[in-house]
Amino acid sequence: MLSELSELQMLSLMHSIIPIVLLALFWCWESGAAFKPVVKKIRYRHAFHNLALVILNSLFLGLLFGASVELTSQWSLDHHWGFLNLLPLGSASKLLLAIILLDAWTYCWHWMNHHIPLFWRFHRMHHSDTYMDVSTATRFHWGELIFSTLFRLLLIPILGLQAWHIIVYGILIFLSTQFHHANISIGRVDRFFRWLFVSPDMHKIHHSQIPEETNSNYSTVFSIWDRLAGTFRMRGDLKNIHFGLNEFEQPEWQTLIGMWKTPFSSKTNQQENKEQTDSTDS
Numbered sequence: 001m002l003s004e005l006s007e008l009q010m011l012s013l014m015h016s017i018i019p020i021v022l023l024a025l026f027w028c029w030e031s032g033a034a035f036k037p038v039v040k041k042i043r044y045r046h047a048f049h050n051l052a053l054v055i056l057n058s059l060f061l062g063l064l065f066g067a068s069v070e071l072t073s074q075w076s077l078d079h080h081w082g083f084l085n086l087l088p089l090g091s092a093s094k095l096l097l098a099i100i101l102l103d104a105w106t107y108c109w110h111w112m113n114h115h116i117p118l119f120w121r122f123h124r125m126h127h128s129d130t131y132m133d134v135s136t137a138t139r140f141h142w143g144e145l146i147f148s149t150l151f152r153l154l155l156i157p158i159l160g161l162q163a164w165h166i167i168v169y170g171i172l173i174f175l176s177t178q179f180h181h182a183n184i185s186i187g188r189v190d191r192f193f194r195w196l197f198v199s200p201d202m203h204k205i206h207h208s209q210i211p212e213e214t215n216s217n218y219s220t221v222f223s224i225w226d227r228l229a230g231t232f233r234m235r236g237d238l239k240n241i242h243f244g245l246n247e248f249e250q251p252e253w254q255t256l257i258g259m260w261k262t263p264f265s266s267k268t269n270q271q272e273n274k275e276q277t278d279s280t281d282s
């Protein structure tokens with residue numbers, strides 16, 4: 001029991017350290033070989049706002065949810081709840097299955113964030129970033145994080161997830177999101193990489209201001225979900241993609257206060273107008 005506990009603590013420690021190490025690595029990669037050139041002053045200011053946001057988000061979410069993942073997963077294990085607890089599989093197979101199921105859920109959750117107006121109000125703050133780099137990977141509104149944590153807590157007893165499954169998947173998410181948001185390119189390798197994983201070229205399209213492009217490439221770790229659901233999209237001239245949202249381009253929406261205020265603004269943007277047109281058409 002003690003060794004199990006210390007393994008979980010070790011994983012939690014890795015979950016806290018790995019994103020910082022990755023951030024530093026991708027920051028250096030961007031400094032040496034940026035895909036889109038950027039003025040240094042703008043880059044630092046942009047990163048400062050996004051990183052201030054993630055620090056405050058982490059403190060707030062930590063206070064709000066504390067050890068809820070561990071407690072819920074221990075409860076579902078003790079009461080033999082959940083799909084994975086019914087399967088006669090070894091722990092490695094269960095971990096693999098848990099990662100696949102969690103990634104499929106993350107695809108559905110991301111799709112819901114674009115198509116359910118209340119969720120989009122919060123998620124649009126991630127998309128209002130006019131300059132995308134590694135710090136954009138952590139630019140999420142606390143409202144969206146509260147909703148996603150609550151849904152994930154609900155998934156634990158349904159799927160029979162264990163705390164360490166969620167921590168390992170969390171580490172994979174950091175690795176994938178920081179890589180595909182970074183202002184970098186892996187050139188021709190991207191074509192092969194995106195057969196299985198979400199690549200930087202794929203996710204750049206998701207941050208385009210063109211609604212058809214914003215509403216594509218929802219996957220987080222494995223790209224297969226977009227291919228299965230028919231939402232996979234690629235284009236050439238990636239350097240010409242205009243990032244952000246038309247209505248939230250002004251500098252006031254890029255500050256910490258502006259980002260917090262984004263969900264509560266009455267402004268509608270192209271994405272919402274498109275949703276409204278689609279529902280009137282159908």
Ligand SMILES: [Zn+2]
Nearest residue numbers: 110114123206
């Ligand atoms: Zn999105």
Ligand SMILES: [Zn+2]
Nearest residue numbers: 126181203207
């Ligand atoms: Zn993104």
